[in-house]
Amino acid sequence: MSAGRQLGSFAWRSRAWCWLAPGLLIACGAGQTRIGDVFNTEWQNDGGKSIRAVQSKLANQAIPKGADVAVGIVDKGLVGVALDSGKTWAFSHAIDARPLIAGDVVVATGGGEMFALEAETGRKLWSRPTPGQIRGAGDDGKTTLVSLEPSSHSAGMLVAVSRDGTVVRQLEANVPIGSPAIVANLAFIPWQNQYVTVYDLTSGDEIARAILRHQTSQAFLAGGSLYFGEVGVTRFDDRIGDAARDEASKVSLPVRELPGKPRWMRAGGVVGKTTSDAFDAIRAYALPEPTAGGLRLDGERYYATYYRIAAGLNDVTGELAWVRRLEDDAIGGAAYDGGVALCQRSGKVSFFDASMGATAGQVSLGQPVRVCVVQADSLSRRAEAARPEPLVEQISQVIDVTQTEMVMMHAFLLRELISQESPKATQRLIELATDARTPLELRTVARTGLASRRNGAEYMLAALEKRYDFLAGELMPPPVGPLSDALAEMKETRAAPLLAEHLNDPANDTDDVKRAAMALEKLATPAELEQLETFFALYRATAHNDDLIAAVVAVGKAIVRVGGDAGRELVRQAAYDPLTVPLLQEPLKQL
Amino acid sequence: MRTKSLAALLSAAIALGTVHLASDVQAQGARGGSAAGDAQKDERIKAILAQLTSKERSDVRDGFAAMEQLGTGAAAAVPTANRVLSRGLPIDLTTTALHALGSVGDVSSSQAIRPYLRHRHVELRREAAKALIKTKGQEAKDGLRTALSDADAMVRGIAATGLGELGATEHIATLFAALDHNVPEAASSIGQLCNPEQCEQYASRTGRIGFDVMITGFDQILFRDPKQMPDDQKIRIIGRVRELGTGDAHRFLKDVQSRWPEGWSERVKKALDLAVLSTQGAPGGGES
Numbered sequence: 001m002s003a004g005r006q007l008g009s010f011a012w013r014s015r016a017w018c019w020l021a022p023g024l025l026i027a028c029g030a031g032q033t034r035i036g037d038v039f040n041t042e043w044q045n046d047g048g049k050s051i052r053a054v055q056s057k058l059a060n061q062a063i064p065k066g067a068d069v070a071v072g073i074v075d076k077g078l079v080g081v082a083l084d085s086g087k088t089w090a091f092s093h094a095i096d097a098r099p100l101i102a103g104d105v106v107v108a109t110g111g112g113e114m115f116a117l118e119a120e121t122g123r124k125l126w127s128r129p130t131p132g133q134i135r136g137a138g139d140d141g142k143t144t145l146v147s148l149e150p151s152s153h154s155a156g157m158l159v160a161v162s163r164d165g166t167v168v169r170q171l172e173a174n175v176p177i178g179s180p181a182i183v184a185n186l187a188f189i190p191w192q193n194q195y196v197t198v199y200d201l202t203s204g205d206e207i208a209r210a211i212l213r214h215q216t217s218q219a220f221l222a223g224g225s226l227y228f229g230e231v232g233v234t235r236f237d238d239r240i241g242d243a244a245r246d247e248a249s250k251v252s253l254p255v256r257e258l259p260g261k262p263r264w265m266r267a268g269g270v271v272g273k274t275t276s277d278a279f280d281a282i283r284a285y286a287l288p289e290p291t292a293g294g295l296r297l298d299g300e301r302y303y304a305t306y307y308r309i310a311a312g313l314n315d316v317t318g319e320l321a322w323v324r325r326l327e328d329d330a331i332g333g334a335a336y337d338g339g340v341a342l343c344q345r346s347g348k349v350s351f352f353d354a355s356m357g358a359t360a361g362q363v364s365l366g367q368p369v370r371v372c373v374v375q376a377d378s379l380s381r382r383a384e385a386a387r388p389e390p391l392v393e394q395i396s397q398v399i400d401v402t403q404t405e406m407v408m409m410h411a412f413l414l415r416e417l418i419s420q421e422s423p424k425a426t427q428r429l430i431e432l433a434t435d436a437r438t439p440l441e442l443r444t445v446a447r448t449g450l451a452s453r454r455n456g457a458e459y460m461l462a463a464l465e466k467r468y469d470f471l472a473g474e475l476m477p478p479p480v481g482p483l484s485d486a487l488a489e490m491k492e493t494r495a496a497p498l499l500a501e502h503l504n505d506p507a508n509d510t511d512d513v514k515r516a517a518m519a520l521e522k523l524a525t526p527a528e529l530e531q532l533e534t535f536f537a538l539y540r541a542t543a544h545n546d547d548l549i550a551a552v553v554a555v556g557k558a559i560v561r562v563g564g565d566a567g568r569e570l571v572r573q574a575a576y577d578p579l580t581v582p583l584l585q586e587p588l589k590q591l
Numbered sequence: 592m593r594t595k596s597l598a599a600l601l602s603a604a605i606a607l608g609t610v611h612l613a614s615d616v617q618a619q620g621a622r623g624g625s626a627a628g629d630a631q632k633d634e635r636i637k638a639i640l641a642q643l644t645s646k647e648r649s650d651v652r653d654g655f656a657a658m659e660q661l662g663t664g665a666a667a668a669v670p671t672a673n674r675v676l677s678r679g680l681p682i683d684l685t686t687t688a689l690h691a692l693g694s695v696g697d698v699s700s701s702q703a704i705r706p707y708l709r710h711r712h713v714e715l716r717r718e719a720a721k722a723l724i725k726t727k728g729q730e731a732k733d734g735l736r737t738a739l740s741d742a743d744a745m746v747r748g749i750a751a752t753g754l755g756e757l758g759a760t761e762h763i764a765t766l767f768a769a770l771d772h773n774v775p776e777a778a779s780s781i782g783q784l785c786n787p788e789q790c791e792q793y794a795s796r797t798g799r800i801g802f803d804v805m806i807t808g809f810d811q812i813l814f815r816d817p818k819q820m821p822d823d824q825k826i827r828i829i830g831r832v833r834e835l836g837t838g839d840a841h842r843f844l845k846d847v848q849s850r851w852p853e854g855w856s857e858r859v860k861k862a863l864d865l866a867v868l869s870t871q872g873a874p875g876g877g878e879s
Contacts, residue, residue: 468740468742469740470739470740470741470742470747471739471740471765471768471769471772472740473772504706504709505709506709506710506713506742507742510711534706537677537678537679538679538706538707538709538710538711539679539711540679541679541680541681541684541685542679542680542681542685542710542711542712542715544712548711574679577646578646578647579646579648579651579679579680579681579684
């Protein structure tokens with residue numbers, strides 16, 4: 001029984017391509033098959049039988065690791081750099097779609113042809129006339145499978161080309177398909193975001209189909225394994241037959257709200273643009289790693305970029321592990337065994353260690369690039385520093401308030417900073433809250449965070465020593481309110497004289513004054529009585545908003561507490577004085 | 592310490608309120624003598640004191656208004672007025688009180704007024720600064736020096752002007768800092784207070800600071816009493832202005848020339864005349 005019959009609705013039909021425009025001919029005479037009914041959704045789930053059989057057949061098949069290379073688009077064509085040696089190459093050619101790295105070849109289209117280069121050296125392997133743009137590619141070390149976008153001349157198609165440029169099979173696809181992979185001359189073709197068809201390029205038969213329970217438009221090789229995915233990845237292993245029950249070896253990025261919502265993979269089967277876009281700059285990277293129990297992410301990490309900022313996160317909890325600022329926007333990259341390679345718009349490719357983000361060197365494409373694609377399948381790089389600075393310092397360094405376009409990421413990092421126990425976090429939060437250049441949104445986050453700190457009292461006290469002083473150029477008062485909250489909770493009586501000074505400083509806003517007053521309600525000593533009484537006198541008859549009214553009441557309480565009989569009498573007199581703000585009279589009577 | 596002062600006054604006011612009122616009136620009575628005018632004045636002061644210590648807002652306002660009207664004649668009411676201000680008043684009454692105390696101009700009021708330089712209500716800070724210029728004393732000078740760092744430009748300006756008027760030579764360095772921080776009123780005060788060396792420091796800012804600002808200081812220097820400011824220094828200033836060679840410089844020099852007092856230094860006058868002549872027809876001068 002043929003595979004087609006086995007799968008019921010499969011029907012691979014050969015079709016000659018010789019009628020196409022002569023300039024766009026690929027090859028006639030090679031085995032040609034047209035995908036038609038193969039995408040028929042009447043297909044009955046075979047319970048994983050066919051895909052399991054294929055997996056079993058390939059179980060001992062060694063999958064060669066691909067080249068470690070970064071390839072960029074420049075005005076004249078392509079440039080590449082070997083990630084291990086740093087050796088660069090350039091290839092001049094028209095480029096009409098984002099190139100793809102598959103195995104040890106780079107495949108691209110442009111100028112009416114598709115071509116393959118040796119990834120390590122940029123040496124041309126072959127070229128063929130083509131009617132469309134490249135949208136996917138796979139390579140098994142012998143054959144390159146190229147998926148081409150439908151064009152006005154033709155439907156979409158898959159073309160299998162041997163190393164010498166011979167077209168060994170071409171398939172017309174009348175339905176949208178994802179990006180394919182190829183292993184041992186078997187093409188794995190994702191389609192309709194849930195199926196993976198296994199197509200035997202030798203026989204021209206579909207020999208199996210898998211159904212996956214998460215969005216799947218990519219088939220790719222990594223670390224000697226075959227994976228299917230887009231939102232999360234499934235490994236093609238002995239559990240693949242259970243994919244339909246969602247019990248295959250699968251791994252996803254943890255659910256974690258990150259700035260810009262970076263995604264791991266683009267939708268497969270779509271022509272990539274020749275200029276980078278936001279998806280490239282806001283992107284997640286991860287390398288799946290087989291384990292005894294299934295699948296997880298290499299180094300217990302996944303990585304996210306937000307333009308010039310790169311972060312390493314825990315693969316299970318999403319907890320931030322490290323963060324680095326790059327010299328330029330990251331527009332491409334790849335996770336490798338023990339780290340991540342990030343390609344920047346400038347053409348530099350930087351390497352970071354998985355665990356703490358230590359730098360692990362850098363290579364360069366030699367010039368700025370419009371697009372950068374990276375493959376790091378067998379790369380291994382050691383971190384240059386044995387132990388980089390702690391996370392709290394990394395975050396502090398990365399937050400740069402002058403980069404106003406990075407506010408979203410900085411706000412995220414600020415929240416991470418707030419979660420750090422170190423007093424250094426307190427110090428940095430104070431700096432951010434008092435830096436006039438800090439965008440309001442960030443300052444608000446920093447202030448909120450400061451109020452919740454319970455360490456770094458020395459930094460807080462030092463901050464409160466400062467005042468608004470026009471002549472001294474101190475134009476931003478310290479975050480008196482948040483510091484008051486924190487110091488009061490910490491029962492830090494050393495703050496009392498400083499807060500008492502700020503109480504009477506008109507440069508502080510009324511919310512800060514209120515919070516200082518409330519802190520003094522707890523922290524004031526008789527030494528602050530004079531300042532408290534001054535405030536009480538200035539505002540008991542002029543308090544014009546809720547903050548000030550609350551502040552006067554709090555100060556009244558403090559006076560009663562530390563001022564003895566005279567203090568109580570002062571407050572009592574004010575409470576019964578008709579010139580006292582009416583809203584204050586009753587609360588003061590209660591003291 | 593200003594806050595200490597206010598607090599002390601405030602406590603005293605609460606504890607001794609009416610006792611002070613009585614003693615103030617007695618003291619005034621003792622000074623008043625038996626003349627009919629004095630008796631009338633005593634009565635008026637008595638009435639003011641009663642108004643100031645009233646619980647009625649309108650009475651308090653009237654009391655301060657009466658003080659403002661009497662000016663120095665209301666000095667006997669000042670201690671009570673100071674205490675009332677120190678206890679705290681609504682904004683409108685505070686303004687009235689500051690006007691009144693400024694009008695009386697008693698140095699003892701500076702202590703009561705100074706804390707209002709830190710009030711959140713900017714108008715009160717401005718009024719307090721103006722009042723301190725009138726009540727004078729070290730407390731006023733120190734308060735105005737602090738006010739040079741106020742967030743409000745008008746408060747800074749009033750403070751700078753006040754320091755000049757009060758002859759606060761000890762704060763001239765701060766006035767220079769204020770001038771360099773775009774407080775133009777500091778220029779005139781520096782001109783009032785500088786010694787020859789400081790005047791030169793001031794003059795060296797010509798070109799860096801707008802000429803319209805600089806001439807306010809030059810004017811003060813040139814018209815300083817010859818005993819305070821040597822002719823040589825005045826001639827140096829004239830020379831600096833002349834070297835500018837602009838129409839503005841010419842106009843300024845001509846204006847100074849026209850106001851030069853009879854009997855003042857002939858050397859300076861001669862330098863002025865020459866400078867006016869040499870800048871005649873300068874660009875932007877608007878005259879031949």
